[in-house]
Amino acid sequence: ELKVEQNPLFLSMQEGKNYTIYCNYSTTSDRLYWYRQDPGKSLESLFVLLSNGAVKQEGRLMASLDTKARLSTLHITAAVHDLSATYFCAGYGNKLVFGAGTILRVKS
Amino acid sequence: DTAVSQTPKYLVTQMGNDKSIKCEQNLGHDTMYWYKQDSKKFLKIMFSYNNKELIINETVPNRFSPKSPDKAHLNLHINSLELGDSAVYFCASSLTSGGAIDTQYFGPGTRLTVL
Numbered sequence: 001e002l003k004v005e006q007n008p009l010f011l012s013m014q015e016g017k018n019y020t021i022y023c024n025y026s027t028t029s030d031r032l033y034w035y036r037q038d039p040g041k042s043l044e045s046l047f048v049l050l051s052n053g054a055v056k057q058e059g060r061l062m063a064s065l066d067t068k069a070r071l072s073t074l075h076i077t078a079a080v081h082d083l084s085a086t087y088f089c090a091g092y093g094n095k096l097v098f099g100a101g102t103i104l105r106v107k108s
Numbered sequence: 109d110t111a112v113s114q115t116p117k118y119l120v121t122q123m124g125n126d127k128s129i130k131c132e133q134n135l136g137h138d139t140m141y142w143y144k145q146d147s148k149k150f151l152k153i154m155f156s157y158n159n160k161e162l163i164i165n166e167t168v169p170n171r172f173s174p175k176s177p178d179k180a181h182l183n184l185h186i187n188s189l190e191l192g193d194s195a196v197y198f199c200a201s202s203l204t205s206g207g208a209i210d211t212q213y214f215g216p217g218t219r220l221t222v223l
Contacts, residue, residue, distance in 0.1 A: 033211065037149075042198065043214040086149060095164055096141075096212060098151040 002027050004091045006099035013079050014107055021102045023072040023089035032072045033090040034063050037101070043088065046074075079106045111135050112215035114199050120221045121189055129184045129218045131199030139163075140182040141200040141212060142174060151198070157182055158204075189222045196220070 003026040013019050023032070034046040047056040049065035049072060056063050060083065062075045072089055084106045090098045112133045121127055133140060141164075142154040156164035157176040171187040186193060199215040 035214075042216045043151075043200075045211045045213065048211055088151065095153050095156065095166075097153075101149050101151075103149075 002029060002091050002093045002097045004089060004097050004099040006087075006089055006102050008102060009100055010103045010105075012105045012107060013076075015080055016078050018078065019076050021074040021076075021087055021089075021104075023074070023099055025070050025072075025091040025097075027070075027093070029067075029070075029091035029093060031092050032065050033092070033096070034061075034072070034074055035088045035090065037086045037088065039085075046087075076104070079104075081106050081108055110216075112199055112201055112213050114197075114215040114218050116218060117216060118219050118221075120223065122223055123189055123191060125189050126185070126187045127189060127220070128186070129197055129199075129220075131182045131184070131215055133180055133199075133201040133213070133215075135201055135203075135213065137201040137203050137213075138179055139202045139204060139210075140176065140179070141202075142182065142184050143198040143200060143214075145196040145198060145217070147195070155182075155184075186220075189220075191222050194220055194222045 005024045032049045035043040037043045047063040052067040054065045060077045065072045086101045088101045090096045115130050139158045141156045145151045154168050155174040159179050160176045173185045176182045196217045198217045200212040202210045202212045
């Protein structure tokens, strides 16, 4: 059964700094998703990564996928306060399986 | 226009009561889902329906019964509510049940509190 692990689970960073969230998954996953959740809000789809070496970028966020290492990363460049949220990765076998989420706090 | 909507947004009720949560999507998607997000923010799928047919039924107490009157609606009925049912319940939909880039779109969530 697919298991998805994220680390770190909590990340406090200064504005302007770079950091990476890691997402490991246990078995073959057809694709890998990244979602964002603001406090008390719904989940917003950020990226879907379909194949080995896939890289997607939107603003200060860049996601990549290494299917051989069963690893996806979400890289944050020059963080700003508006990026504060919980970020989830999710793998897909026959259903979406979420990681525990990474709570990101960007301090001014 | 809201793509995936849920009602109610908040639900506070006593143990032992029966309650329902409604979900509607106007995206023309074939597949709908129910997820439970617990107090630690962990998200887990409960059910999935494709074109009104149940396709995923995770290990969920049979007090939980989904119903899909048509492919745009998926409701969740919960009998004999227990304290442990307190959580946020999210409805989601996707175009198909496993297409190549089948992103799931989530509703706003229903925060259920059982007293």
